[in-house]
Amino acid sequence: MxxxxxxxxxxxxxxxxxxxxxxxxxxxxxGDVVIETPVEPVEECCGAHEICETDLINKMSEEIIYYEDEELDAYKNFEENDFNDDQIDEFREVLYSLKENEMEGWLRSLELRKIELPSIIKSEVVFMLVRN
Known part of the structure; x- marks a missing residue:
């Protein structure tokens, strides 16, 4: 032992x-010399930051950006439970045509336009954001 x-x-x-x-x-x-290569800025957020710079810029912007959803302006000042099935489908059609990186901008655009999402669409948006 x-x-x-x-x-x-x-x-x-x-x-x-x-x-x-x-x-x-x-x-x-x-042998321990480390050569740092310059990193080029990324066009889109890499997800490595707590707060993405592009998201911060979008949130500060008061400019309304349309995502081929001008028809939703008709629902300005509606309450989330005031929508019928056809109206909800209009929101759903726009939502599912968005790219992943456009969703937050679209939500900001709706907020600036005083358009409330139907409650069922809010659930779908939350699910999509959590999944990504």
């Missing part, structure tokens, strides 16, 4: 010394 313990300690010491000596030798040779 003592022989096994001494052998394990010896192997650990040898591993430590070789790692230590190897690192010092590489640093003297200049």
């Amino acid at each position: 003592e022989v096994l313990l001494i052998a394990l300690v010896g192997i650990a010491c040898i591993a430590f010394l070789t790692t230590y000596i190897g690192q010092r030798w590489r640093s003297k040779k200049g």
